Amino acid sequence: MAILDLANPTRFLALSARLLPWLFAACVVAFAAGLYMTFFVAPDDYQQGATVKIMYLHVPAAWLAMMCYSVMAVSSLGTLIWKHPLADVSAKAAAPIGAAFTLISLITGSLWGKPMWGTYWVWDARLTSVLVLFIMYLGLIALWRTIEDPIRAGKAAAVLTLVGAINLPIIKFSVDWWNTLHQPASVIRMDGPTIHPTILWPLLVMALAFTLLFFVMHLMAMRNEILRRRLRTMQLQAASARVGVATSQAAE
Amino acid sequence: MTDLLALGPHAGFIVACYLVTLGVIGALFAWILADGARLRARLSAMEAQGVTRRSARARKSNAGEAGS
């Protein structure tokens, strides 16, 4: 029922306008709490020292990079299967945000790598997969920008997004395989069951804050996209009206 | 500030990370806001020219019929 309600863009605009201030407030609160915990509660790592504070940006950004792609994949299913009118709006709005978070994850990862590994870039399995994901985001954005008609662009991008969703696990697996072939696991591992609560809680709060930030920006970008399509139809209408007037004048 | 937080020998990298994140998110936010403002301005300019969407026209004609 909620999904059907949202199918009407005008209703979606009204609903999202009511929802946005609350989401934004929650996002600000979560960021305040998360940053406070990061800098004043979370202890330094005994191996990595204070650089562990980079993790509170890097891991949520990487999580969002993946979540954003899942949002786009679900939206693409909505475009292709249910022909939901807002699905391709959602997918198109999510792509630049996903690319931005992937970029943040890459930059913080390499800035973390410099003190830890002594170099800005290591062809580590995770960093490499994120780089491939970044290229896929940019390719999708490029595809959207080259096809002029928004409906056709949405369908083409939906096909590509779903092919990407099928291929991403394969790419991840092959990159992992390639990585173990070339360098036996020597990188710092911070995943695993023994992550201490004093580190885990700030991380979870920061992840929540980033997720809320994603939804705030996604809703705003979706509203922009709906307005952009309205503007486009109005421009086309105005142009065809002008042509109509011109031809009728010519006929007289 | 850095002394207060005691970020250790790699403070520069940590600060750089937070600044980069702030910069990227800030740029994205600013772009979304500017894009929205531009679109709203152009939409209202179109409406001022008298171009209306089909649904708006239908609503207006319905109101006209009800009035007459």
Place this chain on the structure above:
Amino acid sequence: MSGWMGALFLRELRLSLRVGGGALIGVLFFLAVITVIPFGVGPDLNLLALIGPAVLWIGALLATLLGLDRLFQADRDDGSLDLMLMSGRPLEVLVLVKCLAHWAGTGLPLVLAAPVLSIFLNLEPLAIGAVALTLLAGTPALTLIGAIGAALTVSLRRGGLLLAVLVVPFSIPVLIFGVSASGAAVTEPTPFMTPFLLLCALTLISAVVGPVAAAMALRFSSD
């Protein structure tokens, strides 16, 4: 049933091998890439033998990417793609046949040229065989995955570059397993069969995903 498939296959193959078909330009490009490599990394024969399989694979990947825009573009330009869409045949099978014919015209010559070119790179006979075998198993996957990009960009005027950008991420697994398998054939301890079988699996997966997705994209681009 198989009559129209055979006819389509032969038509595509003939068109790609004829004047203006441009299939063999891919091999020429392959040769050019391999020739350029020693100017970049130096003429050290040991180094060339070490990176040889990787260079051959990357050359084959680039040559395949360059030829992909021919897959649907010419048929769209002269309208025969619309006829194929309206013919009532299963579009997925049609795309698969077109891909196989395209591979026979552009991919197979690359596989046949690889042993000759590997002499330039100082490869041992065993490595030459391994590279040729992995290319034989792997290049169909590149064409089949590339068909998705070709179908998505078929309506664009200058889709060739975008096509390459879209397809490259998906070709990474093929490249990884192809190069690992041909490397494993030379270095003793690592097994050859594991990456080779994974490469074959990738080709089979892309034989399903590629035609289905490309057919979907073609249907959308026509309406």
